[in-house]
Amino acid sequence: xxxxxxxxxxxxxxxxxxxxxxxxxxxxxxxxxxxxxxxxxxxxxxxxxxxxxxxxxxxxxxxxxxxxxxxxxxxxxxxxxxxxxxxxxxxxxxxxxxxxxxxxxxxxxxxxxxxxxxxxxxxxxxxxxxxxxxxxxxxxxxxxxxxxxxxxxxxxxxxxxxxxxxxxxxxxxxxxxxxxxxxxxxxxxxxxxxxxxxxxxxxxxxxxxxxxxxxxxxxxxxxxxxxxxxxxxxxxxxxxxxxxxxxxxxxxxxxxxxxxxxxxxxxxxxxxxxxxxxxxxxxxxxxxxxxxxxxxxxxxxxxxxxxxxxxxxxxxxxxxxxxxxxxxxxxxxxxxxxxxxxxxxxxxxxxxxxxxxxxxxxxxxxxxxxxxxxxxxxxxxxxxxxxxxxxxxxxxxxxxxxxxxxxxxxxxxxxxxxxxxxxxxx
Amino acid sequence: xxxxxxxxxxxxxxxxxxxxxxxxxxxxxxxxxxxxxxxxxxxxxxxxxxxxxxxxxxxxxxxxxxxxxxxxxxxxxxxxxxxxxxxxxxxxxxxxxxxxxxxxxxxxxxxxxxxxxxxxxxxxxxxxxxxxxxxxxxxxxxxxxxxxxxxxxxxxxxxxxxxxxxxxxxxxxxxxxxxxxxxxxxxxxxxxxxxxxxxxxxxxxxxxxxxxxxxxxxxxxxxxxxxxxxxxxxxxxxxxxxxxxxxxxxxxxxxxxxxxxxxxxxxxxxxxxxxxxxxxxxxxxxxxxxxxxxxxxxxxxxxxxxxxxxxxxxxxxxxxxxxxxxxxxxxxxxxxxxxxxxxxxxxxxxxxxxxxxxxxxxxxxxxxxxxxxxxxxxxxxxxxxxxxxxxxxxxxxxxxxxxxxxxxxxxxxxxxxxxxxxxxxx
Numbered sequence: 038x039x040x041x042x043x044x045x046x047x048x049x050x051x052x053x054x055x056x057x058x059x060x061x062x063x064x065x066x067x068x069x070x071x072x073x074x075x076x077x078x079x080x081x082x083x084x085x086x087x088x089x090x091x092x093x094x095x096x097x098x099x100x101x102x103x104x105x106x107x108x109x110x111x112x113x114x115x116x117x118x119x120x121x122x123x124x125x126x127x128x129x130x131x132x133x134x135x136x137x138x139x140x141x142x143x144x145x146x147x148x149x150x151x152x153x154x155x156x157x158x159x160x161x162x163x164x165x166x167x168x169x170x171x172x173x174x175x176x177x178x179x180x181x182x183x184x185x186x187x188x189x190x191x192x193x194x195x196x197x198x199x200x201x202x203x204x205x206x207x208x209x210x211x212x213x214x215x216x217x218x219x220x221x222x223x224x225x226x227x228x229x230x231x232x233x234x235x236x237x238x239x240x241x242x243x244x245x246x247x248x249x250x251x252x253x254x255x256x257x258x259x260x261x262x263x264x265x266x267x268x269x270x271x272x273x274x275x276x277x278x279x280x281x282x283x284x285x286x287x288x289x290x291x292x293x294x295x296x297x298x299x300x301x302x303x304x305x306x307x308x309x310x311x312x313x314x315x316x317x318x319x320x321x322x323x324x325x326x327x328x329x330x331x332x333x334x335x336x337x338x339x340x341x342x343x344x345x346x347x348x349x350x351x352x353x354x355x356x357x358x359x360x361x362x363x364x365x366x367x368x369x370x371x372x373x374x375x376x377x378x379x380x381x382x383x384x385x386x387x388x389x390x391x392x393x394x395x396x397x398x399x400x401x402x403x404x405x406x407x408x409x410x411x412x413x414x415x416x417x418x419x420x421x422x423x424x425x426x427x428x429x430x431x432x433x434x435x436x437x438x439x440x441x442x443x444x445x446x447x448x449x450x451x452x453x454x455x456x457x458x459x460x461x462x463x
Numbered sequence: 464x465x466x467x468x469x470x471x472x473x474x475x476x477x478x479x480x481x482x483x484x485x486x487x488x489x490x491x492x493x494x495x496x497x498x499x500x501x502x503x504x505x506x507x508x509x510x511x512x513x514x515x516x517x518x519x520x521x522x523x524x525x526x527x528x529x530x531x532x533x534x535x536x537x538x539x540x541x542x543x544x545x546x547x548x549x550x551x552x553x554x555x556x557x558x559x560x561x562x563x564x565x566x567x568x569x570x571x572x573x574x575x576x577x578x579x580x581x582x583x584x585x586x587x588x589x590x591x592x593x594x595x596x597x598x599x600x601x602x603x604x605x606x607x608x609x610x611x612x613x614x615x616x617x618x619x620x621x622x623x624x625x626x627x628x629x630x631x632x633x634x635x636x637x638x639x640x641x642x643x644x645x646x647x648x649x650x651x652x653x654x655x656x657x658x659x660x661x662x663x664x665x666x667x668x669x670x671x672x673x674x675x676x677x678x679x680x681x682x683x684x685x686x687x688x689x690x691x692x693x694x695x696x697x698x699x700x701x702x703x704x705x706x707x708x709x710x711x712x713x714x715x716x717x718x719x720x721x722x723x724x725x726x727x728x729x730x731x732x733x734x735x736x737x738x739x740x741x742x743x744x745x746x747x748x749x750x751x752x753x754x755x756x757x758x759x760x761x762x763x764x765x766x767x768x769x770x771x772x773x774x775x776x777x778x779x780x781x782x783x784x785x786x787x788x789x790x791x792x793x794x795x796x797x798x799x800x801x802x803x804x805x806x807x808x809x810x811x812x813x814x815x816x817x818x819x820x821x822x823x824x825x826x827x828x829x830x831x832x833x834x835x836x837x838x839x840x841x842x843x844x845x846x847x848x849x850x851x852x853x854x855x856x857x858x859x860x861x862x863x864x865x866x867x868x869x870x871x872x873x874x875x876x877x878x879x880x881x882x883x884x885x886x887x888x889x
Contacts, residue, residue: 053519087539093479094543095550102549105557106542109535113513116532117520123528124521131531136607157607181562181583 039205040162041066044076044172044195048212049269050114051081059210059269060121063167067127072162074202076172076195077118079110100145104174104185108134111171111191119169128166132157134174134183138201139194141175141184144331148175148184149252150193153201162202170198189250196253200260207262209249210269215276216241216248218298218448223439226449230297232277235264237297237393240425244389245302254278281393295394295401296446301439302387303432305335306360307418309352310367312377320351322374323367330366332359335387336420336429348377354418354429357383385417386435389427390442396423408445414438465631466588467492470502470598470621474638475695476540477507485636485695486547493553493593500584500594500628502621503544505536526571530600530611534560537597537617545595554592558583560600560609564627565620567601567610570757574601574610575678576619579627588628596624615676622679626686633688635675636695641702642667642674644724644874649865652875656723658703661690663723663817666851670815671728680704707819721820721827722872727865728813729858731761732786733844735778736793738803746777748800749793756792758785761813762846762855774803780844780855783809811843812861815853816868822849834871840864 043063050056067073078084087106091098098106115131122129138154161168172191177184186193192209199207216238219227233241235258242251248266257264257278267275313319320339327334335354355363360381367379388409395401405426409416414437418429430438443449469489476482493499504510513532517524524532541557548555564580587594598617603610612619618635625633642664645653659667661684668677674692683690683704693701739745746765753760761780781789786807793805814835821827831852835842840863844855856864869875 053516056520090479090539090543091546094482095546098546099549102542102545102555102557105545106539109538109542112535112538113516113532116528116535117516119528119531120517120521120524123525129528131528 040072040074040202042074042076042195042199042202042204042207043210044191044208045078045118045210045269046191046212047078047081047084047114049210050077050118053117056080056114056117056121057124060118060125062210062269063118063122064125064127067167074158074162074168074170074198074204075118076170076191076198077111077114078172078191079107080114080117083110083113101182104145105183107185108171108174108183111173115169115171122167122169128164129169130161130166131169131171132161133171134194135176137168137170137198139175139197140178141186143177143179143182143184145182145184147187147331148177150175150186150197150256151178153197155198155201158198158202170194186252189247189253192250192253193256196256196260196262196264199262200256204262206265207257208265208267209253210267211248212268212270213248214268214271214273215266216246216278216298219439219443220246220301223301223436224299224443224449227298227443228448228450230276231274232279233297234281234393235278236281237391237424238278240389240391240422241298241300244300244391244425244427245304245387246298246300249278295398296390296392296448298391298448299439299442299446300389300391301435302389303435304357305354305385305387306357306381306383307352307354307385307429308360308363308367309350309380309382310376311350311380312346312348313351314375315347315349319374322370323351323376324353326366326370326374327353327355327363330359330362332356332363332366336418336427338418352418354385354387384432385429386432386438387427387429388414388435388438388442389425390446391425393424395426402426404445405442408441409438412437412441414441466498466500466628467632467634468500468502468621468625468628468630469634469636470617471504471544471636471695472617472638473504473507473510473540475636476503476544479543482506482540482543482547483550486544486551488636488695489544489548489593490551490553498588500588500596500624500630501544502596502598502617502624503537503540504598504617505533506540506543509536509539527608530571531609533611534597534600534609537599541595541597548593548595554590555595556587556592557595557597558587559597560620561602563594563596563624565601565623566604567612569603569605569608569610571608571610573613573757574603576601576612576623576682577604579623581624581627584624584628596620612678615673615679618676618679619682622682622686622688622690625688626682630688632691633683634691634693635679636693637674638694638696639674640694640697640699641692642672642704642724645865645869646672646727649727649862650725650869650875653724653869654874654876656702657700658705659723660707660819661704662707663819663850664704666815666817666848667724667726670726670817670851670853671730671813672724672726675704721824722816722818722874724817724874725865725868725872726815726817727861728815729861730783731780731811731813732783732807732809733778733780733811733855734786734789734793735776735806735808736802737776737806738772738774739777740801741773741775745800748796749777749802750779752792752796752800753779753781753789756785756788758782758789758792762844762853764844778844780811780813810858811855812858812864813853813855814861814864814868815851816872817851819850821852828852830871831868834867835864838863838867840867
C-alpha cells in the first residue's frame with residue numbers, strides 16, 4: 038500500500054509481553070502490504086533508571102556522557118523488538134540513531150535534528166525487512182558524538198524519518214486514545230478529538246499537552262506529514278493531526294469547533310531579575326545571556342518602572358530543569374547588566390486555551406478570564422497568540438482552572454453545550 | 464611516564480560504589496604521569512540480565528540483534544565510569560567499540576578483530592583526556608553492523624587496543640589476585656604465579672583457566688605486549704604474562720618452575736559420530752562440516768575400526784554452547800558421509816597440566832597419569848602439546864583430579880616440595 042512510520046513509546050514496550058504485542062501489531066501493518074519503519078523508545082521506566090544511576094555516580098554528569106548512557110535504553114528496546122518480530126517469521130533490523138542517519142547539532146541533552154540520511158533504512162525496506170530505529174537519539178555532525186533529542190524526542194525521530202523517507206503517514210502509538218480536550222486525569226469529561234490542525238496541536242504541545250512532543254509537531258507541519266496519534270492498547274482510531282489546508286471541505290470547516298482544548302503545564306518555573314535599570318537594551322542583555330545558555334524562555338513580563346528609582350523587575354518563565362543554568366548564566370553578567378538580585382519561584386502553573394476558531398471570534402479572552410475569576414483563580418502573567426490564551430497561576434490552582442475553562446467553553450462530553458461560541462458557560 | 468591500557472571486568476564495576484572506586488584507581492594512574500586508556504566490561508550481571516530478557520522474547524534470537532542488545536551493557540558502564548572520573552576533576556571521554564575503531568569480521572556473537580584504528584582514542588589522549596572504551600564489542604568491516612567478541616572479549620579489546628596504540632603495558636583488573644597454580648576454589652593451597660610465559664598462559668587459557676581470555680593472550684603474544692593480571696580490590700602485584708624472550712637472565716630461567724599450574728574445564732561436551740566407514744577422507748568430511756559451522760573443536764579421538772564391519776566411531780569435544788549447531792550441521796551431511804548415529808555427552812570435564820619445563824623433562828606424563836590413577840580418576844581421552852597434557856574425565860571427577868595433580872607436582876603452597884622435577888609427590 039505505502040510506507041508507514043510507526044512510533045511506540047516506552048509504556049507500549051514496558052516488558053517482554055508488551056514487546057511481543059507491539060511486534061504483532063507491526064507485523065499486521067507489514068502483512069497489510071506496507072513498508073514499515075518503526076521508531077521505538079526505551080522500555081518502560083528504563084530511562085529514569087539510567088538517570089538514577091548517573092545521579093548515584095555524579096551530581097552533575099557531563100552532558101556528553103549522559104547522552105551516551107541514556108541511548109543504551111533504546112538500544113535494548115529496539116533489539117528485543119527486532120527479536121520479537123523475527124520470532125513471528127518476519128525479518129527486522131534494528132538501527133541506532135547514528136546508523137539511521139539522524140544527524141544533529143552538538144547540544145547534548147536536547148540536540149536538534151539537522152539532517153536525516155536514512156540510506157540504511159531504505160536498504161532494509163528494499164530488502165523487504167522491517168526497520169526498527171532507536172528514537173530520541175542521533176549523532177552530532179561536527180564531533181560524531183552521540184546526542185539525545187530531549188524527552189519525547191522519539192516522536193521527533195519518527196516524524197523526521199517519515200519526512201526523509203517520504204512516508205504516507207506517521208502513527209504515534211501511546212498509552213492514551215489520542216488528543217483530548219483536556220487531560221482526562223484532571224477533567225474526566227474530556228473528549229477525544231477526531232482531528233486537530235497541526236497549528237493548534239503546536240500550541241497544545243507548547244502549552245504542556247504531553248501527548249505529542251512540540252518539535253515533532255513542528256517537523257510534521259513543515260513537511261506536511263499526516264500524524265495519527267493512537268493507543269497501542271486498542272484498535273480504536275485516535276486523533277489525526279493534519280494540515281489546515283487538508284482539513285476537508287468548507288462545509289466541514291464550518292463545523293470545526295472554535296476551541297480545541299485546554300492545556301496545562303506545571304513543568305515551568307519563574308525567574309525574576311530584580312532592580313534592572315529601566316534603560317533601552319537592558320532587557321536585551323538579560324535575554325541574550327539566557328539565550329547563550331541554550332535556554333528557551335516562555336513568557337516574559339516587565340513591570341512598570343518605579344519612577345523614584347528608575348529601576349524595574351523583569352520576570353520570565355522557563356523549564357524548571359533549566360533554572361540552575363539560567364541562574365548561573367545571569368549571575369555571571371550581574372555586574373555588567375547591573376541588577377540587584379535574582380529570585381525564582383517553582384510553584385507556578387500555566388493554563389492555556391487553544392482553538393483556531395478564536396481567530397475569528399472576538400470575546401474568547403473575556404469569557405476565559407471570567408471563567409477563571411468565577412473559579413477564584415488568581416492570574417500572575419498572561420500571554421496570547423492568534424489561537425491561544427495562556428495564564429500563569431499558582432501551581433495548586435491549575436486543576437480548578439482547567440476544569441472551569443473546560444466547562445465554560447462547552448467542552449465537557451456529557452451535558453456540554455454545542456461548541457458554538459457565545460455560550461455563557463454553565 | 465608512558466601509555467597504559469587498563470581493563471576492568473564486570474565484577475570490578477558492579478555498582479555505583481565500585482565504579483567510583485575504579486575511577487579513583489584510574490585517576491591515580493593518570494596522576495602518576497601516564498596516558499590512560501581504559502577498557503570496561505558491562506556492570507556486574509547486566510549482560511546475563513540482557514540475555515534473560517532476550518530469552519523471554521525469543522527462544523532463538525537473531526545473532527545480529529543479540530549483539531545489538533548486549534552492547535548496551537558496556538555503553539552503560541563506560542558512560543558512568545566517565546562520569547565518575549569527571550566527578551574527580553579529570554576529563555574522560557567514552558567511546559563505543561565502533562568509535563574506538565575496533566573492526567571485526569561479521570561472525571555475530573564471536574567476532575574476531577581484523578583491525579584496530581584508534582584515531583579518536585589517540586585524539587582524546589593527545590587532548591589530555593582519559594579514554595574509556597567499551598570492551599567486548601566492535602563493528603563489522605563488511606556490513607557496518609555491531610558485533611560482539613564473545614564472553615571475555617573485553618580482555619581482547621584491551622590487548623588489541625594496547626597493541627594498536629603502542630602501549631607500554633596492559634593491566635587486566637579482575638576479582639582475583641592474578642594467575643594461580645590452580646583454581647583456589649578447588650585447591651585452597653593454590654599459589655599465585657608472579658609471572659608466566661605467554662606460551663604457558665595460552666595453554667592455561669585454552670585449558671579452561673578463566674582468568675584471561677584465550678584470544679587476549681594470543682593477541683598479547685603476537686604483539687609482544689606485557690600483560691599484568693591483578694585485582695581491582697587491592698594494591699597487590701598480580702601476575703605478569705610476558706614473552707619467553709623477556710623472562711630475564713639465564714640464571715632466573717633455571718629457577719623457573721617446570722610446572723606452572725593445573726587447569727580444568729567443565730564447559731565442554733563430547734559428540735560421538737557412530738559407525739563411520741573406515742575410509743580415507745571420512746574424518747575430513749566430518750570436521751569440514753563442523754568447521755563450516757564456525758565451531759572450534761578441542762580433542763579428537765578415532766577408535767580402532769572393528770575389522771568385521773570396517774566401521775569406526777569418531778569422538779570430539781567442543782564447547783557445550785556449540786553442541787546444537789554441530790549436531791544440526793552433522794545431521795545435514797549424514798547421508799553424504801554415511802554414518803549411523805550421533806551421540807552427545809555433556810557430563811565430561813577436562814584436566815590439564817601446563818608447564819614450559821616439561822619440554823625438557825621427560826617423565827612428566829608418567830607422573831601425571833600415576834597421580835590420576837592413585838586418585839581413582841578414569842581417563843576417557845588424552846591430548847598433549849609440548850608444554851601441556853590434558854585428559855577428559857567424568858565431570859564429577861574433575862575436582863579430585865585437579866587436587867591430586869596439584870599435590871603430585873609439589874604446587875601446594877604449604878608443605879609443598881621445592882618445584883624440582885623428579886619428586887614423588889608426597
